[in-house]
Amino acid sequence: MSQAEVAEALGSPNIVTRDKNGMETWIYDKLATEAAYSESSGSILSLFIGQRRSGAASTTRKTLTVLIKFRDGLVQDYSYHSSKF
Numbered sequence: 857m858s859q860a861e862v863a864e865a866l867g868s869p870n871i872v873t874r875d876k877n878g879m880e881t882w883i884y885d886k887l888a889t890e891a892a893y894s895e896s897s898g899s900i901l902s903l904f905i906g907q908r909r910s911g912a913a914s915t916t917r918k919t920l921t922v923l924i925k926f927r928d929g930l931v932q933d934y935s936y937h938s939s940k941f
Contacts, residue, residue: 888919890916892913
């Protein structure tokens, strides 16, 4: 795959480096946050007598780091790491 094809598929990299052997490395570093909320109304009776509803919220963060190494404009190697917390 060429650099142009990678850029078309993934967009611009966050960081571009070149090692002493001339290999260029593109680094993509992405962060996503997912939020969820669940609501509990108790029972059917609570809907009629006006009781307050309760719920729980949670947030999850995900990271993805992708390294793509190029030689002469073509992908030579890649690696990635993902985490969730």
